[in-house]
Each structure stands twice: as C-alpha cells, then as structure tokens.
Amino acid sequence: xxxxxxxxxxxxxxxxxxxxxxxxxxxxxxxxxxxxxxxxxxxxxxxxxxxxxxxxxxxxxxxxxxxxxxxxxxxxxxxxxxxxxxxxxxxxxxxxxxxxxxxxxxxxxxxxxxxxxxxxxxxxxxxxxxxxxxxxxxxxxxxxxxxxxxxxxxxxxxxxxxxxxxxxxx
Amino acid sequence: xxxxxxxxxxxxxxxxxxxxxxxxxxxxxxxxxxxxxxxxxxxxxxxxxxxxxxxxxxxxxxxxxxxxxxxxxxxxxxxxxxxxxxxxxxxxxxxxxxxxxxxxxxxxxxxxxxxxxxxxxxxxxxxxxxxxxxxxxxxxxxxxxxxxxxxxxxxxxxxxxxxxxxxxxxxxxxxxxxxxxxxxxxxxxxxxxxxxxxxxxxxxxxxxxxxxxxxxxxxxxxxxxxxxxxxxxxxxxxxxxxxxxxxxxxxxxxxxxxxxxxxxxxxxxxxxxxxxxxxxxxxxxxxx
Numbered sequence: 517x518x519x520x521x522x523x524x525x526x527x528x529x530x531x532x533x534x535x536x537x538x539x540x541x542x543x544x545x546x547x548x549x550x551x552x553x554x555x556x557x558x559x560x561x562x563x564x565x566x567x568x569x570x571x572x573x574x575x576x577x578x579x580x581x582x583x584x585x586x587x588x589x590x591x592x593x594x595x596x597x598x599x600x601x602x603x604x605x606x607x608x609x610x611x612x613x614x615x616x617x618x619x620x621x622x623x624x625x626x627x628x629x630x631x632x633x634x635x636x637x638x639x640x641x642x643x644x645x646x647x648x649x650x651x652x653x654x655x656x657x658x659x660x661x662x663x664x665x666x667x668x669x670x671x672x673x674x675x676x677x678x679x680x681x682x683x684x685x686x
Numbered sequence: 687x688x689x690x691x692x693x694x695x696x697x698x699x700x701x702x703x704x705x706x707x708x709x710x711x712x713x714x715x716x717x718x719x720x721x722x723x724x725x726x727x728x729x730x731x732x733x734x735x736x737x738x739x740x741x742x743x744x745x746x747x748x749x750x751x752x753x754x755x756x757x758x759x760x761x762x763x764x765x766x767x768x769x770x771x772x773x774x775x776x777x778x779x780x781x782x783x784x785x786x787x788x789x790x791x792x793x794x795x796x797x798x799x800x801x802x803x804x805x806x807x808x809x810x811x812x813x814x815x816x817x818x819x820x821x822x823x824x825x826x827x828x829x830x831x832x833x834x835x836x837x838x839x840x841x842x843x844x845x846x847x848x849x850x851x852x853x854x855x856x857x858x859x860x861x862x863x864x865x866x867x868x869x870x871x872x873x874x875x876x877x878x879x880x881x882x883x884x885x886x887x888x889x890x891x892x893x894x895x896x897x898x899x900x901x902x903x904x905x906x907x908x909x910x911x912x913x914x915x916x917x918x919x920x921x922x923x924x925x926x927x928x929x930x931x932x933x934x935x936x937x938x939x940x941x942x943x944x945x946x947x948x949x950x951x952x953x954x955x956x957x958x959x960x961x962x963x964x965x966x967x968x969x970x971x972x973x974x
Contacts, residue, residue, distance in 0.1 A: 521693065521695055521706055521709060521710055521714070521736055522693030522694050522695035522736050522737070522738075523693055523694060523695070524691065524692075524693055524694075526694050543691075543692055543693055543694035543737070544688065544689045544690065544691050544692055544727075546688075546689070546724065546728070549688075565687060565688075565728050566725040566728050566729055567721060567724075567725045567788075567792060570789070570791065573791055576794075576795075579765070579791075579794040580790055580791040580794055581791050581794055581795050582721070582791050582792065582795070584724075584728065585720055585721050585724045585725055585728075585792075585795065586720065586724070586795065587694065587717075587720070587724065587737075587739075589694045589696075589739070590717075590720070590739060590741060592696070593742075633790060633791065636790065637790075650876075651876055652790055654789055654875070654876040654877050655788065655789020655790055655791055655792065655877055656789075
C-alpha cells in the first residue's frame, strides 16, 4: 500500500538566499547535499552527517539549523540562507572582519557554520559572558584554531554593536 | 552516511496525516523536527519506507494556559520552551531542561512531541513529562485518547503509541505555591547525551521535602517515576548532610549496566551525587 503514498522526487518551492527557488529534489537528499551538489553552494560543509559537528549549519527562517538533519524536501515554503547569501548581503561582514583580525579561522572547515551560529548569537542582541558564548557555539566543532580566538571575535562584535547599537549588521 | 531511499509526503491537515499513517501502517513514520530521526536514518539505524512530514500541521502547534494546566502543541520547539513566559511561569522545569537539549541549531528544529515519541532513554523531556505528571493527547483515524506520561513510556525507545497514532499535544499541570522543581544533568560535553540526569517535582514545607516525584534519565531504560527514591526522600530536611538516606533506594530504582568507559557503579555514584545536589537546590526554588 505504502508505495502508493508519497513520492521519491518531491517538488519544492522555497526562498534561497533571497531568491525564489523551484525544484524537484530526491526525498532522501538532505539539505546540505542539495545545496552542495544541486545548487553548487559548497560553502556549507559536511562533517559528521548526524548532527554533531555543526559544519553544515544553515539558516532556516532566520534560525540556525543542521543541513544534515533537514531534508531538502522540508524547506518548501521556507526561507533558507547559506554562508554565501549572508556574505553577499554583508550581514556577516563585522564577524568576518573580526574572525580575520584575530586569526579565528585556520583550515576554514568549521568557519561557515561557526559564522552562522555566531550571527544568530550576535543578532539576538543579548549581552553574553564568555562562558555563555562558548555554550552558544558548543554545537560547532573546531579541530584546529581552537575556540579562544573565535570567542574573542564574537565578543568583539558584541562589544562594537553595543557601542554603535546599529541594527542589521553582525 | 546517507539515508536509504524512502518516499515523502507532507499532509496539510491532521485528519489527512492520520489517514496516511493508517494506510502506511508500520512502513510510515512521522517526521517532525527530525533531529533524532534523520540522524538515525543517516546512520542507517532504521529505514522506513515513507516519511510523513507533520511539520506544517497547525493543529499540532500553540501554547495555552487554562484550568491549571499548560497545553503545548506537539510541534513546540525546544527553543520555544526557553523563550516562553507562560512556560517559565507555570512549567519552569521545562525551561531548565530545554537548555540541556543538544545545541542551539538542534533546539531550533527539535520538537516536544518528537522527543516524547522517540523515547530516547537519555532524553530530558520524557523524564520531565513523567516527573510533572503530564498527559499526552494522541490522535489517529480511530479517534483521540489521552495517556498519562508515566503510562506512555514502555521500554527502550518503546511507547504506548500505536501504528498510525500521533501525539497532538501535551498537558502539563501548572506549578502550585509551595512546590519546587529541580533539574540536573551530567554529560561529557555541553549538549551531549546525558550520562545521568534527574528531573524532580516536590512540595516543600519550609526546608523539608513534603512529597517528591523524581524521574531519572540517561541511566534508565525508559522514563518512569523513581518510586523508591521518591519515597525515601519524603520528609527529609534540606540541605542533606550526606546521601545515606537514599543510597539504597537509588540501587532499587536504577540498574545501569557496565558500558565502555563507564562502569555501572560509577553511574550509580553519579546519580547519588546528582540527587543530593538537586534535592538541596529545591528549597531555594519554592514557588511563592
């Protein structure tokens, strides 16, 4: 009976990096694979593929999500933003500058996910201690630079934003 | 790894979802936030033939407070538990617990109903539901029924849910004056699975524990009331000078097995330490 229900190819209509997206996707394909293979947006990385490492972090309707724990089919009627879109729009520019200034990216594998998580943190407008920043980014693993410089960079952006209190940029 | 092939369908109403699940039988699995399910599929721990995406069903959303209980739709995300004033005021245990569930990105997607239906023995919310005496509203083509949380969890990843049945909402009794909740969890890293965790609800008479309802996670096969410990701590004055009053009871309620890198007696010791920690925190948390 079941083979009569549902589809192996699913039609989706969504927004990707601000542009409308209309496609057919494989039901079993997760969002990170769809972005990388079908859309050639390879800034979204894949590490563990079971939700532990955070390399595949994307934004869905403005909140971070695991690209490997979301099916491409699930994004229909939702808005997805990736490291490419957020970079082009300039929303990440402050974070990126501070990451570069403090050498908070070494191999770069975690950086896209780390930046998106940091963006959600900074955009929340909350003032956070270093311990709270560490907790917030605990779902994103870095295996080379270490977290110290990353926490420094996030802390610096929070401090700058507090001074200028200009919205929109992180 | 990648998930095996499956088919996908996104019903637009609860009735439609129930019909699809009834027709699909054992081959059909509901998909809500997918934060446990999709990880399992990627690792090929399971291979359902049909995923029924219930993520858009309006009938499964919403928060309301009436008749002394907070009703949360099954699709309530963990992140919503952290940010809701209604929940903070009436069901503060859920707020304490939600902070320990995975990481930010996981909490943005994972759902209350999903966590209860998956019934991971290391999950926080099943233990909270049991400790708080929550009631689950279930729906299927046959109709609706209500099940108490302590009757819902049956075993390792086993629940009272019949094939074709969905959790629609969960009702949590609101905290009353003189009550306190406690929560603590030990894991290897922030956001990791709990090695040992404890959710507690108690009525307090000044610094003395009146009645207590404790539920452990991470060291049991399924969420249940820890009856021996709950009874043993009744009437105790806090802060407790040591753990002698409930050490035996912990050995009755918890029967962990040796695992790689973690012996059963270590788990029992951790549970003992955690229990005293939670009990001693209660008197500071009493609802006025």
